[in-house]
Amino acid sequence: MVKKYTFLIIILISTLLLSGCKEEDIDFAGLNLSIVGEDGEDVTGEILFSKDGESIEDTGPRAEFNQLPTGSYELKVEHKDYESIYKTIDLYEETTKTITLERKNNDEEYTEKKKEKTEQESIKQDIISVGDTIEIEELKQDQKAIIALAPLDFIKDNKLDKTAQDLTTKMIDKEIGFGRLVTAKEYEFKEEKEFFVPELVKMSDDKNTLQANMVGRGKNIYVFSDNRMDLSLAKVDKLVAEFDNNIYPSLTELFGNPPDVDNNQRVMVLLTEFDKQLTSGFFNPEDVHNIEGSNYHDLVYLNLAAGDENNLYAALARQFQHLLFHKNKVEAERRTKDCWLDTEVAKLAEKITGYSEYSLFISYLKDYYGIELIQEFVKSSQPPIEVIKEFSGLDFKQIYLNWITANVSNLGSKTDNPIYNYKPFDLDSKPVMIEVDGDYQKDLAIKDGGAEYIKLQGQKSDIQLSIDSQSDKLGIVKMIKDKE
Numbered sequence: 001m002v003k004k005y006t007f008l009i010i011i012l013i014s015t016l017l018l019s020g021c022k023e024e025d026i027d028f029a030g031l032n033l034s035i036v037g038e039d040g041e042d043v044t045g046e047i048l049f050s051k052d053g054e055s056i057e058d059t060g061p062r063a064e065f066n067q068l069p070t071g072s073y074e075l076k077v078e079h080k081d082y083e084s085i086y087k088t089i090d091l092y093e094e095t096t097k098t099i100t101l102e103r104k105n106n107d108e109e110y111t112e113k114k115k116e117k118t119e120q121e122s123i124k125q126d127i128i129s130v131g132d133t134i135e136i137e138e139l140k141q142d143q144k145a146i147i148a149l150a151p152l153d154f155i156k157d158n159k160l161d162k163t164a165q166d167l168t169t170k171m172i173d174k175e176i177g178f179g180r181l182v183t184a185k186e187y188e189f190k191e192e193k194e195f196f197v198p199e200l201v202k203m204s205d206d207k208n209t210l211q212a213n214m215v216g217r218g219k220n221i222y223v224f225s226d227n228r229m230d231l232s233l234a235k236v237d238k239l240v241a242e243f244d245n246n247i248y249p250s251l252t253e254l255f256g257n258p259p260d261v262d263n264n265q266r267v268m269v270l271l272t273e274f275d276k277q278l279t280s281g282f283f284n285p286e287d288v289h290n291i292e293g294s295n296y297h298d299l300v301y302l303n304l305a306a307g308d309e310n311n312l313y314a315a316l317a318r319q320f321q322h323l324l325f326h327k328n329k330v331e332a333e334r335r336t337k338d339c340w341l342d343t344e345v346a347k348l349a350e351k352i353t354g355y356s357e358y359s360l361f362i363s364y365l366k367d368y369y370g371i372e373l374i375q376e377f378v379k380s381s382q383p384p385i386e387v388i389k390e391f392s393g394l395d396f397k398q399i400y401l402n403w404i405t406a407n408v409s410n411l412g413s414k415t416d417n418p419i420y421n422y423k424p425f426d427l428d429s430k431p432v433m434i435e436v437d438g439d440y441q442k443d444l445a446i447k448d449g450g451a452e453y454i455k456l457q458g459q460k461s462d463i464q465l466s467i468d469s470q471s472d473k474l475g476i477v478k479m480i481k482d483k484e
Contacts, residue, residue, distance in 0.1 A: 028067045031089065032096045035060035035077060043101050048076040077101065088140065123408065125401045126476045127152065134476060136456070146433065148404045148477040150451035152397050184263040187214040187222055195224070196293055198284045201274055201301050212270060218244040220265070226272035229304060239269070242313045247320060250353050254371065255324040255378055258298045261288050267320060268297045273305040280306035281315035283322035298323060314355035321349035328379050336383035345378060364403040401475045404451050408477045451475075 035045045042061035049056045049065055051073045056065060068091060075087045082101035136145050191214045216223030216236035221243045225231045258267055282301040286294045300319035302312060325342045350356035366374055373391050377384035385396045392399060433453040
């Protein structure tokens, strides 16, 4: 029985050796061959078909070879106006093949187009349905295949997204608003304040509130520290400087200012330790609305237990971006669920502020279409996917497949085709591949907005991948390359 989980892709890879059972059943086979040019026109080429030192000659555009001993044959096709072609054909049953010749041309532009066409032909994209089988024919012993699989269900429902969406809807319907305190609330050094803490931020004592002191202030930031923490003020000063000099100006220039609900022109940062140590930070959209259980501040939470200073700065950049994203969404009256894209833009915030290079998909969008696209969908009232489609002229799923293809290209042999590349930089951190050599079965849990990459070693074999998933559609990218 096959277990199914949300966003789970179950993959069975089986190797069908051509030199195995079929060779025992079939001693002789035939080949029907057609020779055509790039536009499909018949080409009368010279054909040489050979095996074990013996050869058969014929002339196209059609040729039939009957009652041949089964095995591997070398095919050579020549024509004075076309590039010669050499190909290995494994013949174990009646086979029909069409060979396409490319016209000779010394023109530089033609040569470049030919190179680009060859690159594109070595990388294939497809969208498949659940239950479909992916096949790779005749993966030779000196070849490898890289295959990427990605769910294409982009709108996922989760608790955080639902909270943000409910608040957005209520604001659009004028039930609640950002509002603003009439009198600005200013804080003195070491002044104590009580905070409500959401579930994700709670420590193991399970309290709903905590006491914190103001330990740092800058032009755009207040820093409060949980009273239970032993925190160096030098560390706080560095955090203030990073926010004032880098994070705040870099992100507000692109995405606008925070709502400033507490009317003091500062973002509040609460430093504590989360019960979930791997969670580096948190933004609660309820905190910028005057509702029950809200702190009613431009507030983000940072986890002191989640790494070094650079991790703390990166977490602050991400959470501040979440605050700006929510503010822009509410002001634009955008009702769509887009938490997954909010997360992508938060990764971009890390990259913009210099704390990380790892923000793959959103970097691809920025590098290929420009930062203006990101700004437009963040501030638009329309669903981001529709904004991206209108801006680029491509269906979003096609753009997503192009991104996966860029990753596959970087994993294999980088091409010069800009569609399949990150233009201004090389990937410092490449996706991890599962390497497969032989029969293989594994459950693959792919995160939202992610992909799984598989490398298959050629064994002079056909490859079949059987797919089962709770995603209705899966994006597939296949690249066949010679082994280095």
